[in-house]
Structure formats: structure tokens, C-alpha cells
Amino acid sequence: MATVGDFVLKRLAAWGVKRVYGYPGDGINGVVGAFGHGDPGIEFFQTRHEELAAFMACAHAKFSGEVGVCLATSGPGAIHLLNGLYDAKMDHQPVVAIVGQQSRMALGGDYQQEVDLLSLFKDVAHDFVQMATTPAQVRHLVDRAVRIAIERRTVTCIILPNDLQDMDAVETPPREHGTIHSGIGYTGHALVPGAEDLQRAAAILNAGKKVAILAGAGALHATEELIAVADKLGAGIAKALLGKAAVPDTLPYVTGSIGLLGTKPSWDLMNDCDTLLMVGSAFPYSEFLPKEGQARAVQIDIDPRMLNLRYPMEVCLAGDSAATLRALLPLLNQQPDRSWRQQIEDNVADWWQVLEARAMNDAKPVNPQRVFWELSPRLPDNVILTCDSGSCASWYARDLKLRQGMTASLSGGLATMGSALPYALAAKCVQPDRPVIALLGDGAMQMLGVNALITLANSWRTWSDPRLIIMVLNNGDLNMVSWEQRITEGDAKLKASQDLPPFPYAAYAELLGLRGLRVDRPEDVAPAWERALASPVPTLLEMVTDPDVPPLPPHVSSKQASHYLRALLRGDPDALGVVTATIKEVWDGLFHGKHKH
Incomplete structure (x- = not known):
């Protein structure tokens, strides 16, 4: 008979998880041991420290586009995950943390390594953190943890008491009152805003004579679209640090990074523009954005919670960056006056010479x-x-x-x-x-x-x-x-x-x-x-x-x-x-x- 530990791995594999980053310990032995019960279809990658495991799960999500999964034992192992999990939360990456806990009968007894994990993880995994108390619960906990991590682009957490991990798995809960029957698979949201909102955004951008674009991590997959929009509007493109790879630095109108670690061309771009298009960015430092009232502004973000947060926007477009820019592009007019673009390119060319001299x-x-x-x-x-x-x-x-x-x-x-x-x-x-x-x-x-x-x-x-x-x-x-x-x-x-x-x-x-x-x-x-x-x-x-x-x-x-x-x-x-x-x-x-x- 398969154990709960076996079932957890089987269910994660059904969701497409290929690798779990972690470090073993007796609080999570029932899951770790399941990696050796035949071929679960998932690799266990042992790190030197649980913090490294959480960082690797975050990076796995960043570089693969998949959900990252990390694993740790109870008490100190779970605590060690936190820094890497906060990294994932604050960079909006889907990560599932699976942590062990002392046996259910010991909880509340001030037992060794007993930590109130529900409270500990409530902030970093506030969208979903649950502790399993019965095998029939595990299926929907895994399903919801993965689904919510992907849906909200955030951290979720499943807590598994060590005695529960070795119990017989319940793959199909009974068909009775009080049971949950969850399924596998995720359906995404609509990726493009409505036509009326796109028209309003285009009107603002078309009216601009000095357009600045700020691209962030949410625009990493929208390279071609950013270039096409910038060319049509005669705009310059600055990049938040997480968006450094969104557009190549070899383009003469890409001003580079913005902020304390940024470039002078990006500083000039923001201080001189009359219109701002922010794409997939939550850049936090308002002193490096246009002065309030200086520029009309449009924002695109997949997460409506991040809209109109950093600068007062006239139009907010909730949608995927690439798809929204593609829908916006036919509505944009070709900017005939290229003096703004030429000024940006001159500043960028000068800046690269300054950097070489400094280096x-x-x-x-x-x-x-x-x-x-x-x-x-x-x-x-x-x-x-x-x-x-x-x-x-x-x-x-x-x-x-x-x-x-x-x-x-x-x-x-x-x-x-x-x-x-x-x-x-x-x-x-x-x-x-x-x-x-x-x-x-x-x-x-x-x-x-x-x-x-x-x-x-x-x-x-x-x-x-x-x-x-x-x-x-x-x-x-x-x-x-x-x-x-x-x-x-x-x-x-x-x-x-x-x-x-x-x-x-x-x-x-x-x-x-x-x-x-x-x-x-x-x-x-x-x-x-x-x-x-x-x-x-x-x-x-x-x-x-x-x-x-x-x-x-x-x-x-x-x-x-x-x-x-x-x-x-x-x-x-x-x-x-x-x-x-x-x-x-x-x-x-x-x-x-x-x-x-």
C-alpha cells in the first residue's frame, strides 16, 4: 500500500513537478524516503542548507516558468527556508514549500522541534498554508498549493506531521459530506484587456511627444513587442533591475537600469519625458520616476493588485505584457518627430563612453x-x-x-x-x-x-x-x-x-x-x-x-x-x-x- 509520502510525490509529478530541492530530517523522512520507493518521476536535489533549497526553488521558477518546490524537516529546517521563500514571494515566483512537523499526538505539548508552523509561514505563504491532519486531506492540499502558487505567483506551504507521512494514502476521498474532490490542471486568465481600455491607452501614448518606457520582470517575455512599440512611439526604454534582460542593451535607445544602481540616461529619460508607459514592473523608488504631474501614464501588469501603485496612472491595463502590447500596437501612430529619440540615443552613446573610461x-x-x-x-x-x-x-x-x-x-x-x-x-x-x-x-x-x-x-x-x-x-x-x-x-x-x-x-x-x-x-x-x-x-x-x-x-x-x-x-x-x-x-x-x- 502506498503511503502519504508516496502519494505526495505522485501528485506533484502529475502536476508536472520534475525536481524537489531540499534537505532531509526526521520530521520529513516519510516524504524523503518515498523518493527511494521505485521511480516517483521526481528528482530529489540535496542542498547544503535549507535556505539554499528555497533559493533554488525560486530560481527554478524564474528560469523554467514552472512551479518550484522545496522541502525541509520540522522546526529548524522549516525556519531555514524562510529567507529564500521571501525572495520568491517578493519577486512574484510560484514556489511550494513542503515541511515536516512533529506527530499529531505531540502537538501542543511543547515537544522537541515543535514550532507553530502555521503562524510561522502565515506571512510568507499567506495565500495558502495548511497542515494535513488526515490522509484524505492530502490530495486537495497538494492540488490547491500548486494551483494557488501558479495563480497568484506566490509562495504556498503544506505542513505534514511525521506520523501522517507513513500512513496509508487515500488517493480518492470517499463520496460523502465533508470531503473535497480536487483535480489537476490550471486554466489561465484572459490575457488582453478590453478594446475600450486599449483605445484609451493608445490615445494617451499617441499624444505624447517624449515617451519613456519602463520595463520590468513581467516584460521579460515581451522583447519583440517592447521594441516594436518603442520604435513606433520614438520612445526610450529604461529597465528595472529584474527586467535587465527584457530588451538588449545593444539597442541605441535602451538607457539601461533605473534607480540607485541605474544610469544617467535613465535618470534623464524619466526627468524629461511627458508620457510614461510602465510594463510589468513594480519598481519602488518614486524619486527615480517622473515628478508627479509631469507625465501622463499608462501601466500594464498581469496582477491587478500592482496597478496604480508606484505612479498615478490614467489608464491601467490588467493583462499579459506581450499580448497586451501586441493588441495595443495597431492602435499606435508612428511618431514623425525623432528629435526625442535622437536625444536619448546621444545620451546612451555618451554614457557607454563614460562607463568605459571609468572601467x-x-x-x-x-x-x-x-x-x-x-x-x-x-x-x-x-x-x-x-x-x-x-x-x-x-x-x-x-x-x-x-x-x-x-x-x-x-x-x-x-x-x-x-x-x-x-x-x-x-x-x-x-x-x-x-x-x-x-x-x-x-x-x-x-x-x-x-x-x-x-x-x-x-x-x-x-x-x-x-x-x-x-x-x-x-x-x-x-x-x-x-x-x-x-x-x-x-x-x-x-x-x-x-x-x-x-x-x-x-x-x-x-x-x-x-x-x-x-x-x-x-x-x-x-x-x-x-x-x-x-x-x-x-x-x-x-x-x-x-x-x-x-x-x-x-x-x-x-x-x-x-x-x-x-x-x-x-x-x-x-x-x-x-x-x-x-x-x-x-x-x-x-x-x-x-x-x-
Whole structure:
């Protein structure tokens, strides 16, 4: 007789789930053991830590378009899932968490590892979190958890007491009062708004003389449609961080990222436009959007809850980005005046020259901008890029020039450290035939990456393309926080808080049977990328970079400038290097580019 654990796997497989990321423990042994009861049609992927499992489930959803599933034991295992699950929730990814619990008869008895999991998961999985108390309940719990995760693009959770997991499964509940008879399969919503709303939106966009488009993660599948609409309206396209791969950076009117990590052309685009079209984005920073009342605005989003949230919109279109743009396109007029578009293209061309000049500045020993600048022309056509939070995200946002066909993601809404390497591992699980590059700082590497490397070393031989490159910025500093302390708080860097202990990243990779390359000279950066991309073994690139190079925002306010000066006057230990590097950055912004193309 099949157990409840067996049935859970069978039902997940019927929903199309191919892989579960997790870590075992006695609270979930009944489900884990079921993986060994014949072939359940689902792979169990063991991670080094439950947090990694949740990150991988989120990334699985991002890179496959399928629901991601993670699994953990009761108590501490369940608690460890939370950070990765919040990453999925805040980036609107469908993830199902399956967690164990102590036996039903012990609940309420202050038993070992007994945690009130319903309360613990009620926020992160608020759309659906339920604990099974009888085998006949399990079928509809699995069905609803998967269906709601997909429908709401969110996290759901099933709690399974350990004694229940070993009981005989009930695949078909009895036909009687008080039972639930759920089924498998999902039917999507209408993808295109009504004709009247489309006409209203088109009228606003057609009236605009200076149209700006902001594309987010919800527009990643709408590349061709975004390009066609921008060409018709003579618009520029800025990108939220999660939407970096929505349109290629090689287009002359794509201004790049927006926000604190964004570009000056994106800043100018938003400050000078008279019309805003926001597509699939929940970009939160209002100071980087047009001033309220400056621009008429139209928004497209698949989730009506996210409409009219970031900027006052005249027309909101609830629908799929690509389908809605396709329906809107025939209603748009060709913009005959191309002066706005020319201004955008001039700004973008200037900006790329500024970035190149900044990347080639001397530093001690390696300029982190150069690490990313040299990677851009060497990116494989179908690469998948993952990036961590921190200063590395600044250089990823600005210096990497993505081409069409490339995929990229990071932790957007939560902006948590530690996600880049588990994201990369999940990308390889989903698409083992594509090259993957993970970009992270030494803080994130010490936090979770070192452990994730063990999993990588144990897994890579099954991949059809072995290329996975882990690039670590080794600057010995929690760099983004150091800059935030200076710019937002006016405080000097606190070495006790910010300095990281030294660690031999490349040598550690070699110890695990991977390839490790340590780079501490700028002239070695480009050759190191080429060696890593040609390597038949996954490679860790340890780039020894200068923490004093500032990730300057596209616009520095007087308040930020005064905080910066105050931090240096308070005895910042890196003051001399910071000032020197900042002067170089500002100089390049003033005197490179300027229509020299």
C-alpha cells in the first residue's frame, strides 16, 4: 500500500513537478524516503542548507516558468527556508514549500522541534498554508498549493506531521459530506484587456511627444513587442533591475537600469519625458520616476493588485505584457518627430563612453568595473547570468551589455545576500546545456557560497555543458553597506562591522576539484574570463578588487554629498583611497562622451 509520502510525490509529478530541492530530517523522512520507493518521476536535489533549497526553488521558477518546490524537516529546517521563500514571494515566483512537523499526538505539548508552523509561514505563504491532519486531506492540499502558487505567483506551504507521512494514502476521498474532490490542471486568465481600455491607452501614448518606457520582470517575455512599440512611439526604454534582460542593451535607445544602481540616461529619460508607459514592473523608488504631474501614464501588469501603485496612472491595463502590447500596437501612430529619440540615443552613446573610461581607471589592485566591462563582449550568446546583492549588483546593472537571447536574474524585491550561487545551480538543473555565470561579492560567498560550492562540485559532471563560472569580487569589505553608511548616514566605515576575514576562494575551489583562478592585475582580467569560458570544468574567478571605487548613483543629491563629506571628516579609514577614486569617477562623468561618437 502506498503511503502519504508516496502519494505526495505522485501528485506533484502529475502536476508536472520534475525536481524537489531540499534537505532531509526526521520530521520529513516519510516524504524523503518515498523518493527511494521505485521511480516517483521526481528528482530529489540535496542542498547544503535549507535556505539554499528555497533559493533554488525560486530560481527554478524564474528560469523554467514552472512551479518550484522545496522541502525541509520540522522546526529548524522549516525556519531555514524562510529567507529564500521571501525572495520568491517578493519577486512574484510560484514556489511550494513542503515541511515536516512533529506527530499529531505531540502537538501542543511543547515537544522537541515543535514550532507553530502555521503562524510561522502565515506571512510568507499567506495565500495558502495548511497542515494535513488526515490522509484524505492530502490530495486537495497538494492540488490547491500548486494551483494557488501558479495563480497568484506566490509562495504556498503544506505542513505534514511525521506520523501522517507513513500512513496509508487515500488517493480518492470517499463520496460523502465533508470531503473535497480536487483535480489537476490550471486554466489561465484572459490575457488582453478590453478594446475600450486599449483605445484609451493608445490615445494617451499617441499624444505624447517624449515617451519613456519602463520595463520590468513581467516584460521579460515581451522583447519583440517592447521594441516594436518603442520604435513606433520614438520612445526610450529604461529597465528595472529584474527586467535587465527584457530588451538588449545593444539597442541605441535602451538607457539601461533605473534607480540607485541605474544610469544617467535613465535618470534623464524619466526627468524629461511627458508620457510614461510602465510594463510589468513594480519598481519602488518614486524619486527615480517622473515628478508627479509631469507625465501622463499608462501601466500594464498581469496582477491587478500592482496597478496604480508606484505612479498615478490614467489608464491601467490588467493583462499579459506581450499580448497586451501586441493588441495595443495597431492602435499606435508612428511618431514623425525623432528629435526625442535622437536625444536619448546621444545620451546612451555618451554614457557607454563614460562607463568605459571609468572601467579603465587604475585601482588597487583591480577596478571592479573593469571586471564587468571586460566580460560584456565575451558573454556567450545563450548565457544565463545570476547576480548577488551588494556593490556587484551596481556593476552588473550598469556595465554588462546584454544581447538578445541572454537570461539574467537576481533577488529583486528582497535584495538578499546569498542568492547568486544557488540561482546558478538551479539554472544548471533546469537548462544544463547553457553556460551560466554567477556574479557575487566576498560577503555573499562567505555567507552561503562556500557551502554551495560543495554541491556544485558534486553535481557538474551530469551537465551537458560544464561551463559554470563563479566570479567573486574579493575586496575584503561588505562594500555596499560601507558606501551606504557614508552616503545615507554620514558615518565613517566601521572596520569591526565591515571588514571580512581573508579566504582563499580560488584555492578552495581547486581543493574541491574545480578550477580556480586568482586575478590581482588589471591586464589579467580579460584573459581570465577567456580561460574560464573555455574551461571544461566549472571555474571560480577570484577577482581581487578595490573597495574604494564608488558605485555612484546617477544623481547625487546635496544631502548625499554632505553625508559623504561628513563621513570622511569623521576619520574614515579608507578616506584617501575613496576620495581619489571618487574624483576619477566624477571626472569621467564630466569629460568623457559628450557626443564624440
